[in-house]
Amino acid sequence: MPDNQATPDPQPPESPKVLFRQDDGIARITLNRPRQLNALDAEAIHALAAAIEDACNDTRTRVVLIEGTGKAFCVGGDINLFSRAIDDLPSLLESLLQPLHAAIARLAASGLPIVSAVNGPVGGGGIGLALCADYVLAAQSMALRCGYSAIGLTPDAGSARFLTLRAGVVRAKQLFYLNEMLDAPACLALGIVDAVHPDEELAAAAQALARRLQAGPREPLARIKMLIETTGDRSLPEHLAAERECMVASSGEPDAREGITAFTEKRTARFGP
Numbered sequence: 001m002p003d004n005q006a007t008p009d010p011q012p013p014e015s016p017k018v019l020f021r022q023d024d025g026i027a028r029i030t031l032n033r034p035r036q037l038n039a040l041d042a043e044a045i046h047a048l049a050a051a052i053e054d055a056c057n058d059t060r061t062r063v064v065l066i067e068g069t070g071k072a073f074c075v076g077g078d079i080n081l082f083s084r085a086i087d088d089l090p091s092l093l094e095s096l097l098q099p100l101h102a103a104i105a106r107l108a109a110s111g112l113p114i115v116s117a118v119n120g121p122v123g124g125g126g127i128g129l130a131l132c133a134d135y136v137l138a139a140q141s142m143a144l145r146c147g148y149s150a151i152g153l154t155p156d157a158g159s160a161r162f163l164t165l166r167a168g169v170v171r172a173k174q175l176f177y178l179n180e181m182l183d184a185p186a187c188l189a190l191g192i193v194d195a196v197h198p199d200e201e202l203a204a205a206a207q208a209l210a211r212r213l214q215a216g217p218r219e220p221l222a223r224i225k226m227l228i229e230t231t232g233d234r235s236l237p238e239h240l241a242a243e244r245e246c247m248v249a250s251s252g253e254p255d256a257r258e259g260i261t262a263f264t265e266k267r268t269a270r271f272g273p
Contacts, residue, residue, distance in 0.1 A: 018047035019069075020054055025062035025214040025273070026207075027055035027112075034070025039078040040125060045096055049103035056110040060273065063213040064107065065206060066129060067117040076124015076147065077156075097156055100125065104132055104158050111222030113213040117206035119199060123147045128157030131166060131192070134225070135209055138193040139202040142184040146176045166192045217255035217271040220246075 019030040029051045031038035040048070055061050068074055077096065085092040107114065116133035123145045130136055146163075148155055155163075155176060164172040167190045175182070184196045197205045213221070223246040231239055250256055255271045262269035 016047060017041075017044040018051050020051035022055075022058060022060055025060055026210045027051075027058065027061045027064045029055065029064065029066050031066075031068040031074050034068075034072075036078065037072035037121060038068045038070065038074040038126070039076065039080075040074065040096075040100070041078040041081050042096060044078075045100045045103075049099045049106075052103045052107045056106055056112065061112060062216070062218055062273075063113045063115060063210045064110075065115045065117065065210045066133065067203070067206065068119065070120075071141075072120035073116075073118040073122045073142070074124075074126030074129055075121050076126045079151070082151075100157055104128060108132060108158075111225055113216075113221055113225070115206055115210050115213070117202050118142050118193065119202055121145070125157035125159060128155075128159035128162055131162035132158055136166075136193045137202060137206050137209065138184045138187060138196045139199040140184050140196060141199050142187065142193070142196070144175075144182045144187055144192065146179050148179075149176060150179045163192065166190070215271065217250075217253075217259065217269075218273075219253060220250045220255060223250060 015032055017031075017033050019028070019032050021028050029048070031044070031048070033039060033041075033044060038044075052064075055064050082089060082092070113135075114133040115135045115137065116130045117137050117139075118130045119139035120141045121143050122130050124147055127144065127146065146155070146159070154160075160172065160176065163175065167175065171190060174180070182190070182192070184193065187193045188196050195205070227239075227242060227246060230242075234242065255269075258271060259269045
């Protein structure tokens with residue numbers, strides 16, 4: 001006799017917590033926990049680290065674009081996870097911060113131009129992930145709140161460094177002390193973000209900017225980034241020596257030949273991969 005009992009539908013596989021794809025030189029890293037506002041748990045952190053490693057190791061990558069699905073960019077660490085591990089919180093945080101910080105350091109050292117597209121709430125470690133970018137584009141819905149001291153913790157993911165570089169020492173301290181919420185226009189006024197777009201236009205604006213950077217010369221852009229980011233570490237003679245080395249190195253590469261030739265021929269340069 002046949003069994004007429006309905007067989008339950010199989011559960012759909014869980015979506016990856018971080019998506020990665022290579023799009024004609026643009027390495028797109030997408031946080032993908034929309035129901036958790038893209039909070040970072042252990043699995044998400046390891047997936048993010050793997051995506052960053054893939055982006056940096058792929059010789060096709062010319063620019064990295066970081067974005068989030070759903071109504072938020074990233075609210076930082078998963079507080080529910082912290083709560084469940086409250087009796088062993090130092091051990092948990094150590095296990096999370098080592099791969100997260102290594103990934104952010106790897107991305108920063110890559111020399112690649114970075115664009116972040118920030119929508120909705122951003123807080124905690126999400127601030128570091130957003131502001132590590134060279135260009136930070138915000139949606140009108142963007143709202144920044146540090147939040148660390150409100151739960152008795154201190155900054156991570158480079159958030160103290162990157163927010164200080166953009167907002168200044170005094171304002172950064174105030175934001176971390178009192179956890180004030182800043183909307184997108186306030187962030188723009190302080191230089192925390194570089195542009196504000198309607199939510200429905202953010203993705204297109206980020207894509208267009210990434211395309212412009214993708215069309216640039218890879219090695220010269222990496223050298224420009226290095227010269228600017230390390231200028232405070234050197235004396236003027238040391239900095240001038242570094243500029244000389246970079247200029248001479250760039251001049252011997254195909255992109256310099258193409259750029260100068262295109263300029264004299266009054267056309268747009270077509271730099272190599």
